[in-house]
Amino acid sequence: MFAVVKIAGQQFRVQEGQSLYVPHLQSKSGDKVEFSEVLLVDNNGTLTTGADVKAVVKAEVVSDLVKGDTVIAFKMKRRKGFRKKHGHRTHYTKIKIESIA
Incomplete structure (x- = not known):
């Protein structure tokens, strides 16, 4: 089972x-987050x-701030x-996906 979910515009x-x-979320490590904007579900x-999708994706924040690679504009x-x-x-x-319900 998989789902396509929209998180922070992506x-x-x-x-x-x-x-x-995922792009930075305002939450602490260990918090539970829910993403209700599910676009597709394959069961x-x-x-x-x-509009038929009634699923919610639940996840846990593993690490609240991770920095990506350095991008230089010269x-x-x-x-x-x-x-x-x-x-x-x-x-x-x-984040770590816990369930798709």
């Missing part, structure tokens, strides 16, 4: 027991989509002495 395909990194070959104009270097690390939350 769609994820999830199964029970799966761990995944042993039976697909349910649209701009330079040759022979002009112009250089700009900006970088950032995207924040994620690691």
